[in-house]
Amino acid sequence: xxxxxxxxxxxxxxxxxxxxxxxxxxxxxxxxxxxxxxxxxxxxxxxxxxxxxxxxxxxxxxxxxxxxxxxxxxxxxxxxxxxxxxxxxxxxxxxxxxxxxxxxxxxxxxxxxxxxxxxxxxxxxxxxxxxxxxxxxxxxxxxxxxxxxxxxxxxxxxxxxxxxxxxxxxxxxxxxxxxxxxxxxxxxxxxxxxxxxxxxxxxxxxxxxxxxxxxxxxxxxxxxxxxxxxxxxxxxxxxxxxxxxxxxxxxxxxxxxxxxxxxxxxxxxxxxxxxxxxxxxxxxxxxxxxxxxxxxxxxxxxxxxxxxxxxxxxxxxxxxxxxxxxxxxxxxxxxxxxxxxxxxxxxxxxxxxxxxxxxxxxxxxxxxxxxxxxxxxxxxxxxxxxxxxxxxxxxxxxxxxxxxxxxxxxxxxxxxxxxxxxxxxxxxxxxxxxxxxxxxxxxxxxxxxxxxxxxxxxxxxxxxxxxxxxxxxxxxxxxxxxxxxxxxxxxxxxxxxxxxxxxxxxxxxxxxxxxxxxxxxxxxxxxxxxxxxxxxxxxxxxxxxxxxxxxxxxxxxxxxxxxxxxxxxxxxxxxxxxxxxxxxxxxxxxxxxxxxxxxxxxxxxxxxxxxxxxxxxxxxxxxxxxxxxxxxxxxxxxxxxxxxxxxxxxxxxxxxxxxxxxxxxxxxxxxxxxxxxxxxxxxxxxxxxxxxxxxxxxxxxxxxxxxxxxxxxxxxxxxxxxxxxxxxxxxxxxxxxxxxxxxxxxxxxxxxxxxxxxxxxxxxxxxxxxxxxxxxxxxxxxxxxxxxxxxxxxxxxxxxxxxxxxxxxxxxxxxxxxxxxxxxxxxxxxxxxxxxxxxxxxxxxxxxxxxxxxxxxxxxxxxxxxxxxxxxxxxxxxxxx
Numbered sequence: 001x002x003x004x005x006x007x008x009x010x011x012x013x014x015x016x017x018x019x020x021x022x023x024x025x026x027x028x029x030x031x032x033x034x035x036x037x038x039x040x041x042x043x044x045x046x047x048x049x050x051x052x053x054x055x056x057x058x059x060x061x062x063x064x065x066x067x068x069x070x071x072x073x074x075x076x077x078x079x080x081x082x083x084x085x086x087x088x089x090x091x092x093x094x095x096x097x098x099x100x101x102x103x104x105x106x107x108x109x110x111x112x113x114x115x116x117x118x119x120x121x122x123x124x125x126x127x128x129x130x131x132x133x134x135x136x137x138x139x140x141x142x143x144x145x146x147x148x149x150x151x152x153x154x155x156x157x158x159x160x161x162x163x164x165x166x167x168x169x170x171x172x173x174x175x176x177x178x179x180x181x182x183x184x185x186x187x188x189x190x191x192x193x194x195x196x197x198x199x200x201x202x203x204x205x206x207x208x209x210x211x212x213x214x215x216x217x218x219x220x221x222x223x224x225x226x227x228x229x230x231x232x233x234x235x236x237x238x239x240x241x242x243x244x245x246x247x248x249x250x251x252x253x254x255x256x257x258x259x260x261x262x263x264x265x266x267x268x269x270x271x272x273x274x275x276x277x278x279x280x281x282x283x284x285x286x287x288x289x290x291x292x293x294x295x296x297x298x299x300x301x302x303x304x305x306x307x308x309x310x311x312x313x314x315x316x317x318x319x320x321x322x323x324x325x326x327x328x329x330x331x332x333x334x335x336x337x338x339x340x341x342x343x344x345x346x347x348x349x350x351x352x353x354x355x356x357x358x359x360x361x362x363x364x365x366x367x368x369x370x371x372x373x374x375x376x377x378x379x380x381x382x383x384x385x386x387x388x389x390x391x392x393x394x395x396x397x398x399x400x401x402x403x404x405x406x407x408x409x410x411x412x413x414x415x416x417x418x419x420x421x422x423x424x425x426x427x428x429x430x431x432x433x434x435x436x437x438x439x440x441x442x443x444x445x446x447x448x449x450x451x452x453x454x455x456x457x458x459x460x461x462x463x464x465x466x467x468x469x470x471x472x473x474x475x476x477x478x479x480x481x482x483x484x485x486x487x488x489x490x491x492x493x494x495x496x497x498x499x500x501x502x503x504x505x506x507x508x509x510x511x512x513x514x515x516x517x518x519x520x521x522x523x524x525x526x527x528x529x530x531x532x533x534x535x536x537x538x539x540x541x542x543x544x545x546x547x548x549x550x551x552x553x554x555x556x557x558x559x560x561x562x563x564x565x566x567x568x569x570x571x572x573x574x575x576x577x578x579x580x581x582x583x584x585x586x587x588x589x590x591x592x593x594x595x596x597x598x599x600x601x602x603x604x605x606x607x608x609x610x611x612x613x614x615x616x617x618x619x620x621x622x623x624x625x626x627x628x629x630x631x632x633x634x635x636x637x638x639x640x641x642x643x644x645x646x647x648x649x650x651x652x653x654x655x656x657x658x659x660x661x662x663x664x665x666x667x668x669x670x671x672x673x674x675x676x677x678x679x680x681x682x683x684x685x686x687x688x689x690x691x692x693x694x695x696x697x698x699x700x701x702x703x704x705x706x707x708x709x710x711x712x713x714x715x716x717x718x719x720x721x722x723x724x725x726x727x728x729x730x731x732x733x734x735x736x737x738x739x740x741x742x743x744x745x746x747x748x749x750x751x752x753x754x755x756x757x758x759x760x761x762x763x764x765x766x767x768x769x770x771x772x773x774x775x776x777x778x779x780x781x782x783x784x785x786x787x788x789x790x791x792x793x794x795x796x797x798x799x800x801x802x803x804x805x806x807x808x809x810x811x812x813x814x815x816x817x818x819x820x821x822x823x824x825x826x827x828x829x830x831x832x833x834x835x836x837x838x839x840x841x842x843x844x845x846x847x848x849x850x851x852x853x854x855x856x857x858x859x860x861x862x863x864x865x866x867x868x869x870x871x872x873x874x875x876x877x878x879x880x881x
Contacts, residue, residue: 024064024089026096028056028077035060036100039079043089046072050209052384067385067434116709118656120601125149125197125656133189136759136792136800140192140220141184146751147195148709148716149654149661154304156181157279158218160197161652162663162705166215166280167201171222174203175258175321175331182262182275182317183220186233186249188880191226195219204387206432210499212551212558214595214605227254230881237876243268245874258321265314268843269306269869272315273337273372285507285543286446286484292618293452293478295366295401295416296628302784302853303808307822307844308868310342329380337372344867351681351860353733354776358681360630362407369400387430395422405629407460408683414456414629422448438492442505444485451479456629459519461685464632465529466519473520474529476626480617483510490547499551507543511617512536517626532634535623537574541614543567558595563588568614570639577622583639587612602653608646615640619675619690635690637675644671659709664702671697678731693736697728715752721745732859737773739858744768757794762787771858782856785809798830802841812854814861821846837878847871 024043028036041062043052051073054062073089075096082100089096116131132146145152151159158165158180168180176183201217202208230252237245249262264272315338321331343366350359374395381388401416424446431439459471488505517533520526528534545566552559566589571582591609598604619640625633650665676695680687705720722745730737749763765786772779790804803825810818826841849870855862 022066022068022092024052024066024075024092024096026062026075026098028060028062028098028100030082031099031101033099036079036082039077039082039100042076042078043068044074044076046074065384067432116659118659120656123199125199127195127197129189129192129194134753134759135794135797136802137189139185140187140189140195143189143192144184144195146716148659148707149197150195151705151707151718152184155277156184156274157277158184160216160218161654161661161707162650162665162703163216163652164280165218167203167217169198169217169219170253170258170260171227172219173258173321173323173329175260175319177278177333178280179276179278179333181277181279182260182319185275186251186260186262187220188231191222191231191253193221193223196221203382204430205382205384206387206430206438210494210497210551210553212499212553212560214558214593222253233878233880235876235878237874239268239872239874241872243872243874245270245876256323258323260319262317263315264317267312268872268874269309269311270313271305271309271311271339272313272317273339274305275315275317276335276337276372276374284444285486286482286509291399291418291420291450291452292480292625292627293416293418293454293476294628295403295414295454296362296364296405296630303851303868304806308851308866310867310869311339313337313339327381327383329378329382331378331380332375333378334375335372336374337370339368339370341368341370342366343368345864347862347864349860349862351732352776352778353681353735353737353859356733358683358733360408360683362405364406365404367402371396371398373397385432387428389426389428391426393422393424393426396420407630410460410684412456412458412460412629414454416455417453418450419452420448420450422446424448436494438494440490440492440503441488443487446484447482449479449481451477453477454626454628460629464685464687470522471519472522472524474626475518475520476515477518478513478515478625480511480513484508488545497553499549499553501547501549501551503545503547503549505545507541507545509539509541511539513539513617513621515621515623515625517624529626530624532577532622533624534576535574535621535625536576537572537579537617537621537623539570539572539617539620541568541570543569556597558593560591560593562591564590570614572617572620572639574622579620579622581620581638583614585612585614585641601655602651605648605650605652607648610643610645612643613641615675630685632685632687633689634687637690637692640673640675640690642671642673644669659711661707662705664704667699667701669699673697676729676731679733681733691731693731695729698726700725713752715750717748717750719748721747735776737776737859740772740774741858742770759792761790761792763789769856771856773858776859778859780856780858780861781813782854783811798832800828800830802826802828810854812856812861815854815863818852818854820848820851822848835880837876837880839876839878840874841876842871842873844869844871 028039030036037056037058037060039056041054041056041064042050043064043066044050051068052064052066054064056062074086075089076084076086077098077100078084081102083103085098085100087096087098116128119126127147129143133143137143141152144150144158149161158168167174167178168176168183170183196219198217198219200211200213201215202211202213230250232250233247235247245266245268247264251260252258316336318334321329323329343364346363348359348361350357376391376393378389378391397420399418403414405412405414426444427442429441433439454476456474457472459466459474462468462470486505486507488503490501490503492499492501513535515535517529518526519529543566545564547562547564550561566587568585568587573580589611593607595603595605619637620635622635627633646669648665648667650663652663654661673695674692675690676693678689678691702723707716707718709716724743726741728739730739745765745767747763747765750761752760754760767784769782787807790802793801795801806822808820823845824841824843825845826839828837828839830837847870849868850865851868852863852865
């Protein structure tokens with residue numbers, strides 16, 4: 001009843017706000033009194049800032065809705081071929097009749113060397129899709145890879161000129177939020193007229209006037225004829241040995257309704273959950289650890305997942321958006337994943353310390369069954385006068401893992417049960433007042449639980465846990481229910497190019513960490529594995545905060561200063577360990593940023609921030625927790641505290657007409673900490689405890705990239721370089737070790753159109769990692785050269801051949817060299833009359849069934865050997881509609 005009442009009040013307020021707006025009407029004609037369509041009409045204040053705009057219709061009429069009522073307002077009229085005209089707005093009720101005079105158009109002479117071409121309009125860069133696509137391409141993701149300045153990573157993440165995009169809009173609507181992977185794979189490139197890169201993306205309309213956003217977004221402009229129908233595909237595939245692949249999707253992108261719904265399933269190593277990846281997850285203050293227990297799996301090797309994954313997975317991914325009057329939208333994003341995975345690997349590890357070397361050998365045969373159910377329902381209203389957004393989300397992730405493990409020849413069976421459940425609501429409301437000031441209210445509330453149970457039979461490490469006597473089983477139980485809320489109110493005061501804002505709010509996080517580690521003896525009796533192997537830790541964290549923000553924008557300069565002030569309080573207690581402590585801190589965390597537009601297309605950025613951070617409940621539990629079959633964790637320290645200084649700077653440049661894009665960025669940070677993890681390593685187990693000890697970490701990074709379209713070769717070339725340096729300390733077996741790490745990455749690639757019927761792609765990446773431990777004089781050097789290439793050939797206009805190869809060469813000073821070659825082949829026949837593709841393909845032609853990967857740090861070497869799927873042959877039929 002309360003929700004209904006709130007909605008009625010909200011709709012009433014919105015209706016009153018809309019009725020309170022004024023309408024500015026008028027008609028535009030030429031010298032011969034003929035109506036002029038498509039004239040841009042802008043409402044501006046005396047400083048020249050745009051307050052609203054419209055375009056004239058076929059009759060020359062225009063209407064601008066506004067809540068402005070001040071004097072010194074102007075109407076500006078502009079259209080190509082006519083002289084620009086500005087009039088003073090004296091009477092809102094008057095119908096303004098304007099006459100524009102024709103004028104000559106003097107344009108610079110431009111030599112068009114070759115297609116494709118780009119066009120720029122303010123902060124928006126337009127790529128014509130047809131200029132970069134060819135018959136081999138299936139979806140818009142295939143075309144994005146060929147566009148200069150745009151990079152698509154293996155996991156689907158998109159970046160523009162070195163910066164990750166914040167969102168991918170579809171005709172201006174945020175259907176997928178930042179989970180846009182399904183969009184790039186499913187949307188046919190033929191349905192997209194152009195791809196727009198929007199720099200300084202600000203989706204909230206009332207904030208666009210004084211825009212200090214540094215986000216970059218993509219917008220897919222859908223062709224008019226594609227908006228009128230439902231599109232999609234139905235794919236079915238069978239293969240050997242015992243493989244299947246199926247996919248059904250449907251999509252519609254018109255003005256009132258947009259949807260992209262997908263069902264898929266396979267057992268060929270394709271992970272459908274990648275479609276649910278959030279590439280830019282919103283940071284919040286609900287800092288809680290993820291799953292604390294694990295089966296000790298070694299992860300996945302450094303290969304594309306399609307080459308390594310043994311799976312049987314199915315997923316439903318439903319995304320629907322409905323648009324109503326008054327700029328109101330309702331969006332539903334619902335997904336469910338069911339997956340079965342197998343992992344078979346063996347791993348050897350060697351850690352070198354002063355006077356000793358610790359090594360172990362382990363083998364695991366794992367069966368994992370993760371499931372993910374998530375639904376998010378978002379109501380959004382976005383006008384020049386108000387902004388409303390409410391997102392209700394529910395998530396349930398049950399996961400089961402069964403594993404046979406052997407460590408140094410000792411075997412056991414383990415089962416892990418995890419059930420994470422979360423419910424959250426995030427409400428935001430902005431209102432532009434008559435004064436022009438902006439009120440902002442926000443409230444976020446969430447509740448989550450994450451019970452976990454790890455069972456190991458027979459019990460391991462009896463020397464540590466059972467006085468050297470064999471025993472039947474070991475059971476670790478853990479739960480961490482969490483309540484969190486963050487609420488604030490703020491007011492922004494825009495004046496010309498300057499905006500000052502003030503925010504005040506409070507945050508509360510309440511948690512209880514409940515754990516117990518029990519052992520089952522061979523006679524059937526059960527008891528705690530140790531007197532300290534239990535936790536019942538209550539945790540309460542609160543924060544009162546205010547923030548002053550100052551923003552200044554002009555055509556060339558964007559500058560921001562933020563000064564958050566906060567009073568932080570943490571209290572935690574556990575009667576089992578006679579613990580009852582509290583902490584109170586006052587923090588000032590200033591941040592400044594500066595952007596200067598050195599020219600129409602180039603700019604520099606600089607930023608500095610100082611942050612104080614407090615740790616989480618994971619830092620203070622005293623009872624021993626068995627994180628996995630060989631790792632025991634506990635703490636003997638206060639809440640961890642750290643303070644960090646961060647500096648960054650970048651230079652971005654482009655020449656759109658010449659299609660060249662480049663960027664270089666630097667960052668440096670230094671962090672002071674009051675606690676450190678102390679690890680005791682043996683050949684069979686690892687015990688970790690957090691203790692109080694001041695230490696420092698330093699990090700430096702440099703990244704650069706260059707992308708250029710070569711008109712003569714009809715090719716896009718890319719190159720990049722990255723360097724990172726880090727210094728930190730670790731406490732291992734009571735030895736405090738200073739570590740240093742240097743990593744160099746070089747990459748270069750090309751997307752080339754060799755002839756009208758042949759395309760070639762290549763990407764080479766060289767990585768060099770140098771690590772050293774100054775205290776004991778140990779150093780390691782790791783190098784890897786990875787090359788990926790592809791050749792696509794079009795035959796008889798409807799037959800497409802694809803060949804691809806991947807070569808990996810790894811060198812490490814104390815290990816033999818590793819060399820791998822993978823190759824794939826695919827032939828596709830397009831039956832035009834039936835709108836159907838028939839294809840046959842073979843992956844892993846060289847039939848590699850085992851892959852070895854090396855992981856190197858300053859004083860440790862881990863070599864993992866993984867079983868991977870061998871050669872697979874598939875036949876598929878895909879019907880497009």
